[in-house]
Amino acid sequence: MVETWPILSSLIFFPLLGVVFLIGIKQEKAIRIITLIISLIEMGLALPLLKFQLNSAKFQFIEFHPWIKQFHINYHLGIDGISYLMVLLTVFLLPLCVLCSWNYIQKRVKEFHICLLLMTSACIGVFVALDLVLFYVFWEAMLIPMFLLIAIWGGPRRKYASIKFFIYTLAGSTLLLVAIIAFYLKGGTFSIPELLKMDFPFHFQFWAFLAMAIAFAIKVPMFPFHTWLPAAHVEAPTAGSVLLASVLLKMGTYGFLRFCLGLTPAASVYFAPLMIVLSLASILYGGLVALGQTDMKKLIAYSSVAHMGFVTLGIFMFNLRGVEGAIMQMLNHGITTGALFMLVGAIYERSHSREIEDNLGLGKYLPAYMFFFGLFSLSSLAFPGTNSFVGEALVLIGVFEKYKIVGLMAVPGALLAAAYMLRLLQKLAWGEPSKGKNFTDLNAREWLYLVPLGLLVFYLGFAPKLALQTMDKSIQKSLIKVHTVQKSSNINLTLVKKEKDID
Amino acid sequence: MIKNMYLFLPEIYLIFLVIVLFFQTLSKKNLSTQWLSYALFIGLGVCFYSLPAKGLLFFNTYKIDRLSQFFKLLTYLGLTICVLNAKKNPQLTASVKKSDYYLFMCLSSLGILFLSSSIEIFTIYIALELTSYSLYILVPLRSNSPKAVEAAIKYMLYGAVATALGLYGVSYILAVHHTTFLTTLATQNWNFTASTLSIIGLGLFLLSFLYKLSLFPFHFWSPDLYEGTSNETATFAAVMPKIGAVIVLIRLVSFVPCVELKTILAIFAACSMTYGNILALVQKDVKRLLGYSTISHAGYMVMGLVVGTTQGLGSVAFYVFAYVLMNLAIFWVITHLGQDGNNVSIEDLQGLYQRAPIFAFVLAVAAFGLAGIPPTIGFTGKFFLLTSLWGHGFNWLVIIAALNTGIAIFYYLNLVRFAYTKEPTEQELATDFNSNLVAFSLSVGILVIGLLPQNIVQFLINSVSQLKP
Numbered sequence: 001m002v003e004t005w006p007i008l009s010s011l012i013f014f015p016l017l018g019v020v021f022l023i024g025i026k027q028e029k030a031i032r033i034i035t036l037i038i039s040l041i042e043m044g045l046a047l048p049l050l051k052f053q054l055n056s057a058k059f060q061f062i063e064f065h066p067w068i069k070q071f072h073i074n075y076h077l078g079i080d081g082i083s084y085l086m087v088l089l090t091v092f093l094l095p096l097c098v099l100c101s102w103n104y105i106q107k108r109v110k111e112f113h114i115c116l117l118l119m120t121s122a123c124i125g126v127f128v129a130l131d132l133v134l135f136y137v138f139w140e141a142m143l144i145p146m147f148l149l150i151a152i153w154g155g156p157r158r159k160y161a162s163i164k165f166f167i168y169t170l171a172g173s174t175l176l177l178v179a180i181i182a183f184y185l186k187g188g189t190f191s192i193p194e195l196l197k198m199d200f201p202f203h204f205q206f207w208a209f210l211a212m213a214i215a216f217a218i219k220v221p222m223f224p225f226h227t228w229l230p231a232a233h234v235e236a237p238t239a240g241s242v243l244l245a246s247v248l249l250k251m252g253t254y255g256f257l258r259f260c261l262g263l264t265p266a267a268s269v270y271f272a273p274l275m276i277v278l279s280l281a282s283i284l285y286g287g288l289v290a291l292g293q294t295d296m297k298k299l300i301a302y303s304s305v306a307h308m309g310f311v312t313l314g315i316f317m318f319n320l321r322g323v324e325g326a327i328m329q330m331l332n333h334g335i336t337t338g339a340l341f342m343l344v345g346a347i348y349e350r351s352h353s354r355e356i357e358d359n360l361g362l363g364k365y366l367p368a369y370m371f372f373f374g375l376f377s378l379s380s381l382a383f384p385g386t387n388s389f390v391g392e393a394l395v396l397i398g399v400f401e402k403y404k405i406v407g408l409m410a411v412p413g414a415l416l417a418a419a420y421m422l423r424l425l426q427k428l429a430w431g432e433p434s435k436g437k438n439f440t441d442l443n444a445r446e447w448l449y450l451v452p453l454g455l456l457v458f459y460l461g462f463a464p465k466l467a468l469q470t471m472d473k474s475i476q477k478s479l480i481k482v483h484t485v486q487k488s489s490n491i492n493l494t495l496v497k498k499e500k501d502i503d
Numbered sequence: 504m505i506k507n508m509y510l511f512l513p514e515i516y517l518i519f520l521v522i523v524l525f526f527q528t529l530s531k532k533n534l535s536t537q538w539l540s541y542a543l544f545i546g547l548g549v550c551f552y553s554l555p556a557k558g559l560l561f562f563n564t565y566k567i568d569r570l571s572q573f574f575k576l577l578t579y580l581g582l583t584i585c586v587l588n589a590k591k592n593p594q595l596t597a598s599v600k601k602s603d604y605y606l607f608m609c610l611s612s613l614g615i616l617f618l619s620s621s622i623e624i625f626t627i628y629i630a631l632e633l634t635s636y637s638l639y640i641l642v643p644l645r646s647n648s649p650k651a652v653e654a655a656i657k658y659m660l661y662g663a664v665a666t667a668l669g670l671y672g673v674s675y676i677l678a679v680h681h682t683t684f685l686t687t688l689a690t691q692n693w694n695f696t697a698s699t700l701s702i703i704g705l706g707l708f709l710l711s712f713l714y715k716l717s718l719f720p721f722h723f724w725s726p727d728l729y730e731g732t733s734n735e736t737a738t739f740a741a742v743m744p745k746i747g748a749v750i751v752l753i754r755l756v757s758f759v760p761c762v763e764l765k766t767i768l769a770i771f772a773a774c775s776m777t778y779g780n781i782l783a784l785v786q787k788d789v790k791r792l793l794g795y796s797t798i799s800h801a802g803y804m805v806m807g808l809v810v811g812t813t814q815g816l817g818s819v820a821f822y823v824f825a826y827v828l829m830n831l832a833i834f835w836v837i838t839h840l841g842q843d844g845n846n847v848s849i850e851d852l853q854g855l856y857q858r859a860p861i862f863a864f865v866l867a868v869a870a871f872g873l874a875g876i877p878p879t880i881g882f883t884g885k886f887f888l889l890t891s892l893w894g895h896g897f898n899w900l901v902i903i904a905a906l907n908t909g910i911a912i913f914y915y916l917n918l919v920r921f922a923y924t925k926e927p928t929e930q931e932l933a934t935d936f937n938s939n940l941v942a943f944s945l946s947v948g949i950l951v952i953g954l955l956p957q958n959i960v961q962f963l964i965n966s967v968s969q970l971k972p
Contacts, residue, residue, distance in 0.1 A: 068957050070814070070964050071890055111856075133886070137877035144871060147916070151924045159920070166916055170876075171909035177889065178905045185894040 015117035057477035081474030154235035161235035172218035179211035209267035219252030233301035238345030246334035282309030287416030314395035322398025329391035361434025387460035564623035569966030589735035594844035611637035654731030665714035672707025689758035715748035719775035726794030776802030817964035818887035825884035833869035854927025880953035
């Protein structure tokens with residue numbers, strides 16, 4: 001496939017070019033406008049991606065250049081159905097992030113926007129890299145701007161939160177690097193498509209899975225590794241929270257899908273019970289803790305833990321519905337939770353507090369605001385007709401197809417979501433005493449970034465077919481390997497049974 | 504003989520500079536030494552010109568090959584930056600002239616040039632002594648500082664013992680193999696059971712270089728030296744001796760496939776990186792912190808020596824290059840920050856982003872590089888080392904090295920955090936264009952070579968493959 005215009009490279013490097021451009025500009029207003037223009041151009045650059053072929057499991061828009069020959073490292077990019085939607089989501093969120101920090105960020109404006117652009121570059125890089133080393137470079141490089149976003153523009157406990165975030169994620173990914181090197185020595189290449197074709201012995205898969213799973217589980221974050229997330233979310237500025245929730249967390253689940261299922265299918269099957277239990281724990285624990293929060297951001301952060309639990313649960317069901325639901329849920333969580341964080345940021349600009357107590361009874365005074373808050377809250381609790389319903393329903397279908405008991409245990413998680421979101425919504429809309437009298441309703445800028453997200457909620461809620469089509473083929477392809485492993489182990493089991501019967 | 508002297512060009516040029524400096528020191532007037540930096544830039548050109556040179560000199564004790572020429576270029580680069588860095592040196596002892604200071608710097612570097620080409624054990628030994636003795640003189644040159652003297656004494660005593668042991672080891676090698684030429688030694692049997700004595704001897708000889716590298720357990724001098732001596736000398740002492748030590752280690756290890764020795768090296772490496780990183784966590788003085796970080800980096804470098812394959816040794820050479828660039832960058836910032844020559848504590852970094860934005864950027868790049876975060880040369884170097892080590896029976900070392908990144912990130916991140924997130928308490932830092940330019944080009948080097956290492960890696964691996972018999 002000869003590509004005349006390197007679409008994916010342009011998506012990665014255009015923000016970097018924008019950074020160079022921004023350095024020369026002094027006025028704060030100009031910086032904001034130019035970053036907005038850059039992000040819109042970036043969206044324009046992403047338009048050719050719409051040519052994506054739906055009925056193919058192949059990697060598309062491939063770019064390939066040798067990078068470091070001695071170690072067989074290549075600059076290899078490409079997307080398939082699993083990463084396609086994530087790339088679009090990342091590109092789509094950038095202008096919204098610029099808009100939602102228009103008033104919120106008042107100090108060191110230039111550096112802030114530079115960090116945003118760097119983040120975007122690195123995030124796109126993670127999703128499109130088809131070489132393990134390239135993937136790792138982006139995976140780690142992304143930590144630096146995120147660290148700065150939290151550490152400079154964060155809340156009062158930013159020092160604690162930023163360092164915890166950095167060390168937690170870095171410590172997790174050190175072993176990922178070891179796994180990458182081990183794959184190279186075993187398979188002779190860093191190329192992901194080539195490695196995906198290979199079969200590795202179980203003993204090797206066992207350790208490789210563990211090394212990778214820790215890195216990804218921390219990023220997701222799954223139950224025992226989740227403690228960095230609430231701290232980071234609460235302290236991060238709005239745009240930081242949005243990027244963190246909408247894009248960063250997806251990298252973990254993307255890693256599970258692409259690497260754990262693809263490279264170590266046998267170990268994935270072997271560890272599936274553990275992962276399922278941890279996912280259930282995330283769902284229930286996240287929901288229960290969210291129920292008790294008084295800080296809105298913290299509440300949404302814990303709800304993220306629960307939502308991401310559904311994603312991992314879906315992935316480790318190894319059936320089409322489950323994985324489809326997981327990817328849908330990744331996308332939905334990006335849209336819904338991102339929007340909720342933006343809304344919290346918007347009310348924080350008015351009341352200067354994120355405590356629920358300080359923001360009671362806004363329904364009467366800020367109807368437009370409450371409309372959006374209601375919409376996204378309903379979406380967050382997976383109300384039918386909204387996007388999250390599709391994802392969560394698919395995951396649950398997948399789960400019930402396989403293990404009824406697990407399904408029964410996951411359903412209370414969905415109920416908990418309704419409990420904590422409705423509690424929040426009810427207090428915000430009708431609580432007493434209200435301070436909302438002095439607040440102004442949404443302004444044009446806020447409408448501008450909430451409307452597209454709102455439309456997406458309905459679009460994905462009512463017509464998820466197109467989104468599902470993009471991923472179906474790729475999911476089926478990646479599940480084939482897992483299924484062959486499962487079958488062979490089933491055959492072994494049945495053989496053992498038969499032998500016993502004969503005895 | 505004479506017709507081959509062009510091979511010796513980088514050394515001749517530096518000897519010439521040393522002679523000029525020597526005559527300057529004789530003069531009673533305090534003559535300007537401005538010319539030296541320009542002369543060294545020419546020297547860089549000379550080195551670059553003689554990069555492809557090849558040949559044997561001085562009765563086969565002196566080998567000019569691509570590896571040696573690369574390390575000479577690196578030495579010149581380090582020396583140039585160190586001289587530029589020491590232009591001010593506000594705490595130079597009153598009785599010492601600038602030219603004295605530079606004289607010993609150049610002499611020490613001359614020793615490193617010799618080290619990178621010597622292939623005969625006594626030549627190596629003499630070159631090593633030239634390097635060390637010049638440095639022993641440089642270290643205490645800090646006015647009214649008992650700590651500097653303490654550091655110098657520690658450094659010298661340790662050095663004396665280490666080299667004495669090394670020499671003792673040489674006697675074993677000589678006794679068993681009856682030769683001191685590395686080329687002949689390479690053809691001997693280095694099996695542990697067959698020649699136990701000579702392996703022990705070689706181990707002792709290696710020790711005198713591991714000491715230079717400040718590998719655990721020969722590291723005790725390093726933090727004290729960094730903290731005690733002046734910022735300018737610390738820059739030199741942190742960077743230059745490492746270049747000399749590594750080139751000799753690469754040459755020695757390239758022909759010894761003895762597993763016992765390697766296992767010991769591997770254990771030292773593992774201890775070194777863990778020890779260095781853990782102790783660095785609690786340091787307040789930035790130079791002392793870097794002293795401990797050097798110990799951990801010595802561990803990383805030895806990792807490549809443990810493998811001993813072409814790829815491994817090439818990776819070590821690359822890592823030294825990375826180490827030199829990153830340390831020069833971070834020390835450049837520190838030296839310019841402590842403008843009155845005082846030590847810089849972490850608190851002094853507060854608000855650097857406003858006081859000197861370029862320095863803050865360079866500090867961040869260097870710190871992330873030292874921590875091994877992509878896309879810097881530090882990550883690339885570490886990645887090459889880990890890749891070449893995996894699958895040679897030392898997988899545990901790879902895992903320890905990878906986990907160490909997780910420990911190390913805390914204190915490097917702390918530097919960046921202080922520089923970027925705290926508000927400044929002092930006024931703007933007066934920086935001139937030239938120092939900004941040097942700092943910036945170092946950081947660009949760290950980033951660009953980190954992303955595009957292809958040519959240099961190729962060069963190094965090719966040149967290392969010529970070492971193997």
